Amino acid sequence: MVNLTIDNRKIEAEAGQFILDVARENGIVIPTLCSHESIEPTGSCRLCVVEARQGKKTRIVTSCLYPVAKGMIVDTRSERVMNVRRLVLQLLLARCPGSEQLKEMAAEMGVEAEPRFVPDTDNVKCILCRMCVRTCEKVVGVSAIGFSYRGPEKNVCTPFKEESETCIGCGACAYICPTGHIEMETTETGDTRTIWGRTFKMKICKVCGRYFAPEDQLVYISQKTGVPIEDLAVCISCR
Numbered sequence: 001m002v003n004l005t006i007d008n009r010k011i012e013a014e015a016g017q018f019i020l021d022v023a024r025e026n027g028i029v030i031p032t033l034c035s036h037e038s039i040e041p042t043g044s045c046r047l048c049v050v051e052a053r054q055g056k057k058t059r060i061v062t063s064c065l066y067p068v069a070k071g072m073i074v075d076t077r078s079e080r081v082m083n084v085r086r087l088v089l090q091l092l093l094a095r096c097p098g099s100e101q102l103k104e105m106a107a108e109m110g111v112e113a114e115p116r117f118v119p120d121t122d123n124v125k126c127i128l129c130r131m132c133v134r135t136c137e138k139v140v141g142v143s144a145i146g147f148s149y150r151g152p153e154k155n156v157c158t159p160f161k162e163e164s165e166t167c168i169g170c171g172a173c174a175y176i177c178p179t180g181h182i183e184m185e186t187t188e189t190g191d192t193r194t195i196w197g198r199t200f201k202m203k204i205c206k207v208c209g210r211y212f213a214p215e216d217q218l219v220y221i222s223q224k225t226g227v228p229i230e231d232l233a234v235c236i237s238c239r
């Protein structure tokens with residue numbers, strides 16, 4: 001165990017834990033867009049920066065990737081930290097001026113709603129955090145999406161922007177996306193779901209009669225786990 005200070009609070013943490021995790025465990029809120037407990041941190045969004053002092057050295061570090069250390073003094077809201085966060089947010093807004101999530105964060109941090117940098121486009125909401133790509137690969141185990149193009153054109157999509165044969169329509173990428181960039185639509189009756197340009201037929205629960213999961217997803221789970229497909233015909237609430 002190591003003892004450190006975060007925002008003037010004496011805190012005990014396990015050696016090797018990241019600052020962000022320790023802060024969260026102790027109820028200290030650090031803003032993030034690309035952090036989720038189901039996937040490894042990568043520090044993509046850079047909003048979680050904090051000031052960390054060790055001995056005479058003070059550095060701005062990415063808290064989701066920076067481990068705590070004995071005697072470390074962390075400030076999560078110093079003027080220097082807030083200035084870096086505001087700059088990061090302005091850059092993100094320049095790429096995605098249409099993102100409501102970014103606008104809300106900007107309002108909370110006192111960043112001008114009007115971007116300081118010239119927007120590339122007004123309809124892109126992807127901040128290139130890779131949350132969707134990593135979730136599809138590491139959590140779902142499918143790898144149906146990735147990045148294409150470079151520079152301002154860089155964007156997440158299916159291979160060659162065509163209908164993906166590997167996508168199972170689970171929607172995990174859309175759920176985890178912090179800016180609502182990935183569109184997923186379900187019909188009013190719930191019988192189909194469309195994502196990444198492909199429409200998936202939904203399975204109806206044989207107990208409650210509600211549509212609950214894409215048939216392709218259930219087939220995938222059955223093949224992966226060896227559970228007979230007939231045993232997957234009931235939704236989670238009715239199991």
Ligand code: SF4
Nearest residue numbers: 136167168170171173
């Ligand atoms: S909906 Fe398709 S692309 Fe998105 S996580 Fe599921 S399998 Fe991957």
